[in-house]
Amino acid sequence: MFIVKFVFLHFVCLLQREREMALRNIMGKRVRIGLMGRRLLSTATCDVESGNSKSINLYSAINQALHVALETDPRAFVFGEDVSFGGVFRCTTGLADRFGKARVFNTPLCEQGIVGFGIGLAAMGNRAIAEIQFADYIYPAFDQIVNEAAKFRYRSGNQFNCGGLTIRAPYGAVGHGGHYHSQSPEAFFCHVPGIKVVIPRSPRQAKGLLLSCIRDPNPVVFFEPKWLYRLAVEEVPEHDYMLPLSEAEVIRQGSDITLVGWGAQLSIMEQACIEAEKDGISCELVDLKTLIPWDKETVEASVRKTGRVLISHEAPVTGGFGGEISASIVESCFLRLEAPVARVCGLDTPFPLVFEPFYMPTKNKILDAIKATVNY
Amino acid sequence: MALSYLRSSSSRSANLLKPLSSGLSLRSPISTDTTPITVETSVPFTSHRCDAPSRSVETNPKELLTFFRDMALMRRMEIAADSLYKAKLIRGFCHLYDGQEAFAVGMEAAITKKDCIITAYRDHCTFMGRGGTLLEVFAELMGRQAGCSKGKGGSMHFYKKDSNFYGGHGIVGAQVPLGCGLAFAQKYSKDETVTFAMYGDGAANQGQLFEALNISALWDLPAILVCENNHYGMGTAEWRAAKSPAYYKRGDYVPGLKVDGMDALAVKQACKFAKEHALKSGPIILEMDTYRYHGHSMSDPGSTYRTRDEISGVRQERDPIERIRKLILSHDLASEKELKDIEKEVRKEVDDAITRAKESPMPEPSKLFTNVYAKGLGVESFGADRKEVRATLP
Numbered sequence: 192m193f194i195v196k197f198v199f200l201h202f203v204c205l206l207q208r209e210r211e212m213a214l215r216n217i218m219g220k221r222v223r224i225g226l227m228g229r230r231l232l233s234t235a236t237c238d239v240e241s242g243n244s245k246s247i248n249l250y251s252a253i254n255q256a257l258h259v260a261l262e263t264d265p266r267a268f269v270f271g272e273d274v275s276f277g278g279v280f281r282c283t284t285g286l287a288d289r290f291g292k293a294r295v296f297n298t299p300l301c302e303q304g305i306v307g308f309g310i311g312l313a314a315m316g317n318r319a320i321a322e323i324q325f326a327d328y329i330y331p332a333f334d335q336i337v338n339e340a341a342k343f344r345y346r347s348g349n350q351f352n353c354g355g356l357t358i359r360a361p362y363g364a365v366g367h368g369g370h371y372h373s374q375s376p377e378a379f380f381c382h383v384p385g386i387k388v389v390i391p392r393s394p395r396q397a398k399g400l401l402l403s404c405i406r407d408p409n410p411v412v413f414f415e416p417k418w419l420y421r422l423a424v425e426e427v428p429e430h431d432y433m434l435p436l437s438e439a440e441v442i443r444q445g446s447d448i449t450l451v452g453w454g455a456q457l458s459i460m461e462q463a464c465i466e467a468e469k470d471g472i473s474c475e476l477v478d479l480k481t482l483i484p485w486d487k488e489t490v491e492a493s494v495r496k497t498g499r500v501l502i503s504h505e506a507p508v509t510g511g512f513g514g515e516i517s518a519s520i521v522e523s524c525f526l527r528l529e530a531p532v533a534r535v536c537g538l539d540t541p542f543p544l545v546f547e548p549f550y551m552p553t554k555n556k557i558l559d560a561i562k563a564t565v566n567y
Numbered sequence: 568m569a570l571s572y573l574r575s576s577s578s579r580s581a582n583l584l585k586p587l588s589s590g591l592s593l594r595s596p597i598s599t600d601t602t603p604i605t606v607e608t609s610v611p612f613t614s615h616r617c618d619a620p621s622r623s624v625e626t627n628p629k630e631l632l633t634f635f636r637d638m639a640l641m642r643r644m645e646i647a648a649d650s651l652y653k654a655k656l657i658r659g660f661c662h663l664y665d666g667q668e669a670f671a672v673g674m675e676a677a678i679t680k681k682d683c684i685i686t687a688y689r690d691h692c693t694f695m696g697r698g699g700t701l702l703e704v705f706a707e708l709m710g711r712q713a714g715c716s717k718g719k720g721g722s723m724h725f726y727k728k729d730s731n732f733y734g735g736h737g738i739v740g741a742q743v744p745l746g747c748g749l750a751f752a753q754k755y756s757k758d759e760t761v762t763f764a765m766y767g768d769g770a771a772n773q774g775q776l777f778e779a780l781n782i783s784a785l786w787d788l789p790a791i792l793v794c795e796n797n798h799y800g801m802g803t804a805e806w807r808a809a810k811s812p813a814y815y816k817r818g819d820y821v822p823g824l825k826v827d828g829m830d831a832l833a834v835k836q837a838c839k840f841a842k843e844h845a846l847k848s849g850p851i852i853l854e855m856d857t858y859r860y861h862g863h864s865m866s867d868p869g870s871t872y873r874t875r876d877e878i879s880g881v882r883q884e885r886d887p888i889e890r891i892r893k894l895i896l897s898h899d900l901a902s903e904k905e906l907k908d909i910e911k912e913v914r915k916e917v918d919d920a921i922t923r924a925k926e927s928p929m930p931e932p933s934k935l936f937t938n939v940y941a942k943g944l945g946v947e948s949f950g951a952d953r954k955e956v957r958a959t960l961p
Contacts, residue, residue, distance in 0.1 A: 331773075545719075
């Protein structure tokens, strides 16, 4: 039985109270999560369990993935602002020393330029791994991603493509980020056919998913939950492994309600599930992993089992990706649904400064919504 | 109390006269003295497509002492912000301006409060220069109601409408096209004012800057683009990020001027020149050769990409406050003791402001929803659970 262990470290100075509570070891024991993961992980990952694994955090896992990517493909490049010394989150440490400045290099401060340059590099058959320092800064590159990267293969009739492009960006709240270091812009990109949007929830997932994204023949935007960079620690296999894209994972079995989420929000939802368990509500937790194209089958199967669904994400509720999931579920599972689809998301305001604890979809808000949905 | 002409006299006689003057004054009588003094800037200006202004700058004792006081206040304020951050009273991001104060004071000396200023996130001192109070600064840094943005903006978003300070902006380079828009409005309203759009050496490589520059030049807008070149874009040295670190020449068809940004008088001269130029013939780029002692922000020690020797070297040779102090002392406009007293006064002011700022409360939770849209639009905002929480945005 492969036991996935999450060890959450406690950084008082960086966290809001509730998030601190969410991440504290429950009763001092290691939390068993995703026990059933093995059966539900697809066959492509059967080599995940084999080999040695080490307990590392998210940025180290991503670092390892990048090392592997550059090692296995001589035409892979990593570039972005400040990546050469290791990056502001240490995700790219050691790459420049090991692979040289010709393959791992800094760019000037110009996101539009970085992505455009990456598209060109990828169009020539290289693997361009571009880093946008914070997801909040991705907007100057939005035109390049939406109008150039996403449509390249389509408009050239498959003559050209920029599938080798992967854009990595840290996203999400971190407790003190304020307006421009905390945004979750995944919904904007989910509206663009032609690219994939992938968000990992933990170090092990991150390494596998990132390698899949890099090797995927489509341009991918990979959002990394910055809050988990140091906080999430997990056993990560040291070898090269990939996790499949567009496959959601049921990380907690339940029968009363399905919770759908991604990234850092899952740990908050997990805490809500555990609390709900005490009230006798059995929650099924689904990690979407890939937002577009998303795994409708897994989510629908789960909803058919439970009859209720709750979606949670940090981005503002109006126009957030939860709306798409909700509409889709209602279309396909309308008669099975026992209650309206609940969305517990960020508020419809700009990401606030001091008001962050009010804005965030916290464990208690999710718990309230779970109870309301179950008791509908 | 015309003590300004003691240049030629020896220090002996100056010492004799000083006790007399200080004995007669309550504060410093020289602070109202406006007899002109001419000072040469430290280095000549370098120009691109224009005639550089003269190196001789007209000033007076009042101005010099004001410079000294204002810069000492700014320096003290930034250092205090550093300690507050480390004490976790200021959260989030805090980008300190110490070392670069000469630009804030020099620019203000050349312009009026009707001229607009827009800058990036290193805006505490620029805000002070525009007439902001210490209380507003510290309260905003700590996220309190008494802050200039009511605690909703934080360190990077200081604004002051009544003195046309269009603020601090988080996204690098985004404020420059905005600044050119302000200049367009000014030209349209024909009120003989200009806009100073400030950005850093890192932002100089953003595409939107060149778009804004082209439009400003095409339409002859009174926009002055100021590159505060502190030689490091966060941790990246300018020569690593820019093919041409001569930022004043980057405008190509737009004239430029390179200025010693640590010399408040050179800054004043350059800004005066730039304002005249902008009103007459359109945009101009000013490159301020300046330096910041702190790292990029409070999470940056500032020593991983530059040597401590470099920092202390600049502090010794080019510190803006020291320069003005030497000028004041060499022209016998005040004694060492008086200057030290000013610094003590300033320190006390800063401490008082911090105490008062700490007393200010955090904004009300209901303020989370205010000012998302214009008031009274009645737009509904949905809370965490769309059915449970509905707030009509005020």
